[in-house]
Each structure stands twice: as structure tokens, then as C-alpha cells.
Amino acid sequence: xxxxxxxxxxxxxxxxxxxxxxxxxxxxxxxxxxxxxxxxxxxxxxxxxxxxxxxxxxxxxxxxxxxxxxxxxxxxxxxxxxxxxxxxxxxxxxxxxxxxxxxxxxxxxxxxxxxxx
Amino acid sequence: xxxxxxxxxxxxxxxxxxxxxxxxxxxxxxxxxxxxxxxxxxxxxxxxxxxxxxxxxxxxxxxxxxxxxxxxxxxxxxxxxxxxxxxxxxxxxxxxxxxxxxxxxxxxxxx
Numbered sequence: 001x002x003x004x005x006x007x008x009x010x011x012x013x014x015x016x017x018x019x020x021x022x023x024x025x026x027x028x029x030x031x032x033x034x035x036x037x038x039x040x041x042x043x044x045x046x047x048x049x050x051x052x053x054x055x056x057x058x059x060x061x062x063x064x065x066x067x068x069x070x071x072x073x074x075x076x077x078x079x080x081x082x083x084x085x086x087x088x089x090x091x092x093x094x095x096x097x098x099x100x101x102x103x104x105x106x107x108x109x110x111x112x113x114x115x116x117x
Numbered sequence: 118x119x120x121x122x123x124x125x126x127x128x129x130x131x132x133x134x135x136x137x138x139x140x141x142x143x144x145x146x147x148x149x150x151x152x153x154x155x156x157x158x159x160x161x162x163x164x165x166x167x168x169x170x171x172x173x174x175x176x177x178x179x180x181x182x183x184x185x186x187x188x189x190x191x192x193x194x195x196x197x198x199x200x201x202x203x204x205x206x207x208x209x210x211x212x213x214x215x216x217x218x219x220x221x222x223x224x225x226x227x228x
Binding site: 004044045049091109111113 | 153155158161162166204
């Protein structure tokens with residue numbers, strides 16, 4: 001199946017700093033990428049949908065100025081958590097859909113664990 | 118998007134078939150049933166999906182009732198590595214459909 005990678009796999013940062021997480025589709029072109037957040041013992045919560053070359057669409061309750069998403073190419077999307085605080089500590093997971101080849105399945109990255117001290 | 122209902126947890130003996138049920142009574146005609154699983158601290162893994170007919174692949178079988186209001190994911194010979202949270206999701210066939218995760222079923226495969 002298609003491979004999606006994330007970098008870094010984990011990050012620890014101080015409160016008030018910004019953290020960038022990368023999501024790459026390795027063997028296909030992803031016209032659409034999704035960002036999810038997962039707190040311990042909870043399900044995945046969709047944060048936003050991004051389409052290559054256009055602005056991301058955020059789910060209700062997700063602050064677009066805090067979670068900056070850039071999808072500048074068909075293989076790369078980035079999520080920047082700005083001015084991170086301890087409550088932003090979570091497991092961030094991206095997924096990508098291969099819309100170019102007409103494949104409708106969504107493939108997920110391995111996740112990035114963010115800990116804000 | 119249609120909601121799904123799954124039991125919160127299930128146990129299965131290693132080597133036996135694991136049958137995971139899912140109710141989606143409000144599913145629309147243009148919505149597929151997708152199954153994903155998430156092993157602890159990893160990203161979700163695609164298992165299988167279907168619209169009306171039963172489906173089978175190397176991982177599992179998906180049985181969808183004739184009225185499409187429920188489905189069952191079958192892992193024919195469960196192993197310890199199948200211990201995970203299994204999510205049943207319905208999603209429109211259009212390319213704009215999002216995967217919205219519910220609480221899923223935690224399957225514990227026991228030796």
C-alpha cells in the first residue's frame with residue numbers, strides 16, 4: 001500500500017515555542033491531506049483538511065491561527081503548532097489521499113507525539 | 118456523515134475468528150463502509166471497505182447486511198498482533214468525503 005511518513009516521530013518543546021510537523025506521501029501524489037489529533041485513550045479527532053495549493057479547511061473549534069497548515073506540493077504538508085502550551089501535548093497524525101490516480105483510500109502516517117513542557 | 122455504533126471492547130482467543138460488529142442504521146446509498154485499525158501509538162491502518170457486496174482481502178472479510186444497516190468485520194485467524202482498536206466508518210463515495218472516527222472497538226486477542 002501507499003506510504004505516508006511523518007517527521008519528527010516525537011518532539012519535546014518548551015511552552016511558548018512553535019513546532020513544525022511534516023507529512024509526506026512517499027510513493028504517490030496526495031491532492032488532499034488531513035490532520036488529526038489524538039489525546040490519550042481517545043479517538044482521532046479531525047483538525048483540518050488541506051488541498052494542494054489552497055487554504056486548509058478547519059473543523060469547528062480548531063484555531064486556524066494556532067495550527068498553521070501548509071500544503072505547498074503534492075507530496076508534502078506541514079502542521080505548525082504556534083506558541084505551544086502543555087494542553088497542546090497530543091499525538092498528531094496526518095493522512096493522505098491519492099486523488100490523482102483516482103484511488104479513494106486514505107493512508108495514514110505513523111504519528112508525531114508532541115510533549116509541551 | 119452517518120454515525121456508527123460499535124461495542125467498546127471484545128476478546129478473542131488466538132487462532133479463532135474475530136467477528137467485529139458495526140451498526141450504521143442511518144447510512145445513505147452513496148456511503149461506503151470502511152474499516153481501519155490502530156495498534157497502540159501508531160497511525161491507523163486501512164483494512165477493507167465495501168458498498169453493498171461482501172468483500173474479502175488478505176487481511177479480513179467484510180460482511181454487509183442486505184439493508185446495509187450493519188456490517189461485520191471478520192479476522193479469520195486472529196493473532197496476538199491483531200490486538201488493536203478497530204474503527205468502522207461510513208463515508209460518502211465522493212472525493213470530498215472525510216473519515217470521521219468514532220470510539221471503535223478495542224479487540225484483545227488472548228493466547
